[in-house]
Amino acid sequence: MxxxxxxxxxxxxxxxxxxxxxxxxxxxxxxxxxxxxxxxxxxxxxxxxxGMDDLVRAVVRAAFDHLAAELDRVPVTDDPLTDLAQLGLAYRRNALADPHLYLAMFGPHPDLPYQPTEADRVHGLRTFTTLVQAVQRCLDADPLAPAAGTPDAAGRIAAQVWAAAHGAMTLELAGFLDDDGATFTATTLAVLVGVGLLPDNPSQ
Amino acid sequence: MxxxxxxxxxxxxxxxxxxxxxxxxxxxxxxxxxxxxxxxxxxxxxxxxxGMDDLVRAVVRAAFDHLAAELDRVPVTDDPLTDLAQLGLAYRRNALADPHLYLAMFGPHPDLPYQPTEADRVHGLRTFTTLVQAVQRCLDADPLAPAAGTPDAAGRIAAQVWAAAHGAMTLELAGFLDDDGATFTATTLAVLVGVGLLPDNPSQ
DNA sequence: CACGATACATAGCACCGTTATAACCATGGG
DNA sequence: CCCATGGTTATAACGGTGCTATGTATCGTG
Missing domain, CATH: 1.10.10 (Arc Repressor Mutant, subunit A)
Structure with a gap:
């Protein structure tokens, strides 16, 4: 050797x-x-x-691992809806802590010398599992929820929650929103109400 | 001269x-x-x-104008909810037609030599007015909607719809979703239900 | 200990955005 | 009608980029 x-x-x-x-x-x-x-x-x-692109790839993977660790630090309580809210806040906190890194995670990135591959996406989706599990706990706690029972309900709902949070986060980082996260929380909450995990008139 | x-x-x-x-x-x-x-x-x-950045700036502004024109081409009918759905489809169609341009519109862009200024954001938000008007028509048509009457209800709801659509669009372009727009429509619909513009069990 | 494979440094290539310089040329004033 | 003015344009250069070819140093193995 x-x-x-x-x-x-x-x-x-x-x-x-x-x-x-x-x-x-x-x-x-x-x-x-x-x-x-x-x-x-x-x-x-x-x-x-x-080369430069594989180095950035390693940075992005580390960033996904860091985000996954941050989300895993959110404690699991007996109120899965509160857990979901805390996950959302942790997600936003992570993005605000390092906007450049957050944006680098979600290619395709115009000018960063890094194009995510299928393996990168699979690796990134691992971060997603914590969210799916939290949604699943909500469905387990509320068997009467409209989506409960449909195939892969937790996965599909989690994808919608993620899309809402990511969209609001991206717009906020781009400067199109200037409301200190109001749209972020409102959008994610609206999705939760829309999929039937939250009552129409949440007391909070 | x-x-x-x-x-x-x-x-x-x-x-x-x-x-x-x-x-x-x-x-x-x-x-x-x-x-x-x-x-x-x-x-x-x-x-x-x-320089190069101001040229890209001009390209992005033209892209926003193009998107605004595409959204304005969606006819205004007597069913404002259908109009909203059509706006969403037009938004996704525009993004899929030219993903690079769509992503360039929503900086901050890591490697494109273009950092959006406040003026750029104001210009971009003009595209937003068509969506706000459509939401306003929904509120006018349904005065019993929960949000109707609260200050700037249309603007806040439109921001949430935009965030949901943009987030699902970005994730889809990044390759994290592979469902032919299913999450895109599901997320935007969920937001509409969540804000009270759509009934819980939409017949469609 | 010697061999060979690999890490590393140096120098160079082609490209990038940008700029200084000089030539060009359409225009407005005489 | 002609000419000076001054923005437009082309050429060449500067410092930067990613990357590679080449040579050297260094380590693990037989």
């Missing part, structure tokens, strides 16, 4: 890329800048990753 | 940029490529626009 690659170099690259993306935006992501940042040459990007 | 700028050159640049963006993606947008495309030098981008 030949010389082994220094795993700390790869980790440093991912860390530096995520940090530069967060603090200076995608424009700061360049092989030379990264090399300078970690005290190596630009070749490090090509030996440890195939 | 000196030599006047040829307006056809500016129009050709916007047309070529939109075409290249649609057919080859944002990576094909370069001053040299555009100059070759319209048979001029790269300076054309800088005399007619301030």
């Amino acid at each position: 030949p010389r082994a690659a220094d795993p700390t170099v790869a980790a440093s690259l991912v860390e530096a890329a995520a940090r530069l993306l967060a603090t200076e935006g995608p424009a700061a992501l360049s092989t030379r800048r990264l090399a300078r940042e970690i005290g190596a040459s630009t070749m490090a990007v090509y030996t440890h990753f195939g | 000196p030599r006047a700028a040829d307006p056809t050159v500016a129009a050709s640049l916007v047309e070529a940029a939109a075409r290249l963006l649609a057919t080859e993606g944002p990576a094909a947008l370069s001053t040299r490529r555009l100059a070759r495309e319209i048979g001029a030098s790269t300076m054309a981008v800088y005399t007619h626009f301030g």
Whole structure:
């Protein structure tokens, strides 16, 4: 066996890329800048990753893992509807904490040198399972809900909740909303009411 | 007076940029490529626009105008709920017709040399008025709707509908959904039910 | 210990956006 | 009618990008 690659170099690259993306935006992501940042040459990007796009891919996957961990930190209580609300807030908090990274997660990304592959999407959908489970707990707690019993009800409802939250989040980050998350919560709540998981006149 | 700028050159640049963006993606947008495309030098981008970013800005504004025209083409009938559904379908059709352009409209865009300004957002929100008017017609037709009467009900509801549609559209374009628009229609319908514009058990 | 495969550094290629310079040319004033 | 004015345009260059070819250093194995 030949010389082994220094795993700390790869980790440093991912860390530096995520940090530069967060603090200076995608424009700061360049092989030379990264090399300078970690005290190596630009070749490090090509030996440890195939190129710039695979490095960004690793950053995005790490971002999905981070989001999944944040969502898993939301405690599971005996009120699954409150759990769902907390998941939504955690989702928005994660996006606001690092908008560039959040936007990088949801390609196709015009100018980031990264086009998500099918494997990337499968990996990203893993984050989705926490939400599906929470929806399933809501359906279990309320067997009279209209959707309960239909095939893959939890998955389909979770997809709608995710779409609503993601849409409001994207519009907010783009600057089209300026309501401190009011549309975010209103939209996700409206979806929950619409699918029958929340009563028409929620007391909260 | 000196030599006047040829307006056809500016129009050709916007047309070529939109075409290249649609057919080859944002990576094909370069001053040299555009100059070759319209048979001029790269300076054309800088005399007619301030630079690459202002050219993309013009393309995005044209895209918003195109979307607004598409939405305005949806006929106004005596069934405002059907009108809303048709607006949603037109919105999705427009996005699927040119995904790159659609994504370019909703910055902040990582790698496109274009950061939307406040003026751009105001311009983009003009597209929004058609949706707000359709929601208002729904509220007028159903004075018993829960939200009717609250301040700016149409605007707030329209924002939620837009967020839901945009979120489902973005996820679909990113490849996270593969259901031919099922989540798109389900999410927007759920929001309409949630805000009280549609009955719980829509007959359709 | 020596071999060979691999990590890494250097230098270079083709491309990018942008800009300085100079030539061009349509126009308004004399 | 002619000419000076000044924006338009082309050319060339600067610093930057991703990436690759080449050479060297370094490690794991036999």
